Amino acid sequence: MVLNSEPVVETRDLSIGYLDEYDRVWWVVIGVNLRINEGETYCIVGESGCGKSTLGNALIGILPPYAETRGIIRIMGEEIVRDDKHCYWKSRGRIVSYIPQNPGKALHPFMTIHVQFKHLYRARGLRLDDRGVAEKASRILELVGLDPDEVLDSYPHELSGGMQQRAAIAMAVSTGAKIIVADEPTSSLDANLRLQILKLLRKIKEELGITLIMITHDLVQASKNCERIGVMYAGRIVEEAPVKEIFRNPQHPYTQLLLETVPVLGVVKELKTIPGEPPRPGEYPPGCPFHPRCPFRIDKCSREEPVLRKINGKHYVSCWLR
Numbered sequence: 001m002v003l004n005s006e007p008v009v010e011t012r013d014l015s016i017g018y019l020d021e022y023d024r025v026w027w028v029v030i031g032v033n034l035r036i037n038e039g040e041t042y043c044i045v046g047e048s049g050c051g052k053s054t055l056g057n058a059l060i061g062i063l064p065p066y067a068e069t070r071g072i073i074r075i076m077g078e079e080i081v082r083d084d085k086h087c088y089w090k091s092r093g094r095i096v097s098y099i100p101q102n103p104g105k106a107l108h109p110f111m112t113i114h115v116q117f118k119h120l121y122r123a124r125g126l127r128l129d130d131r132g133v134a135e136k137a138s139r140i141l142e143l144v145g146l147d148p149d150e151v152l153d154s155y156p157h158e159l160s161g162g163m164q165q166r167a168a169i170a171m172a173v174s175t176g177a178k179i180i181v182a183d184e185p186t187s188s189l190d191a192n193l194r195l196q197i198l199k200l201l202r203k204i205k206e207e208l209g210i211t212l213i214m215i216t217h218d219l220v221q222a223s224k225n226c227e228r229i230g231v232m233y234a235g236r237i238v239e240e241a242p243v244k245e246i247f248r249n250p251q252h253p254y255t256q257l258l259l260e261t262v263p264v265l266g267v268v269k270e271l272k273t274i275p276g277e278p279p280r281p282g283e284y285p286p287g288c289p290f291h292p293r294c295p296f297r298i299d300k301c302s303r304e305e306p307v308l309r310k311i312n313g314k315h316y317v318s319c320w321l322r
């Protein structure tokens, strides 16, 4: 496969906020610069509330109307501007697709899987009769490990959680999209199903040449499925590096503490928690947003915010100590 040298997903100084009833904007994504290459799996990790889903939703174009966006999002070289709904619509579904945390969100409860595929193909401009839909959908259902005879005429509630998530993945790839954002795709599943779905995501990514953006709060999951990790804290990407580098040589104190919260195969260690809570939007402290929880903070950390800078190769960190 010839890979495009330009990133397929790029953001420049992207900030996203939500308007409240008094027209105040609460910024929850701040100054994010992403460059994700064709065929890559990029993982966004961070604690709850740090803005992962907001960032993912912006890339797919499903932010609510009361969201405000600053900066640039470029998908396959095309700039998508939030206020330009038409532009957004062009990229949504056809170029960028979505696997949600809860497959119930992707599947219509009152339509059989067959009818849902029919609508999906129609939206892509494919006019297929029922048989054509069944044939085309069967191929993709088999790819995700489902038996079309069992699934096509079923309603979502007749499928198990794992089957629903597989059906949701089948639909996400059936849009023909080459970029998929998977937001916590396994967090509603038990441990065994979680591994199966992660394996499936790797398989469809390889077979269909998809660029996958995974959102998770689970570093172990991130390590198994991706090439690069962006660690998010208080709306910012505070560290970004290839997965091995993040695990072997974490530089940001937040990343280091996050790693102490997860088990490592073959290593007996006490699992820790990160003391304190991440700040809420509107309550970000001055300086480095992590400084109140950081065991290594120096005076400067509470005064000036560090910028994300390259420390080597593909490793970037925003910390005054590096």
Ligand SMILES: Nc1ncnc2c1ncn2[C@@H]1O[C@H](COP(=O)(O)OP(=O)(O)OP(=O)(O)O)[C@@H](O)[C@H]1O
Pocket (backbone or CB within 6 Å): 018, 028, 046, 047, 048, 049, 050, 051, 052, 053, 054, 055, 064, 217, 280, 281
């Ligand atoms: N639709 C919305 N309207 C208003 N505020 C929102 C909306 N969605 C998210 N927020 C707020 O934005 C902040 C970031 O939320 P977001 O869901 O992006 O974080 P997250 O990292 O995905 O969290 P989690 O791991 O819990 O899914 C939170 O304070 C959240 O309350």
Ligand SMILES: [Mg+2]
Pocket (backbone or CB within 6 Å): 052, 053, 054, 183
């Ligand atoms: Mg989320």
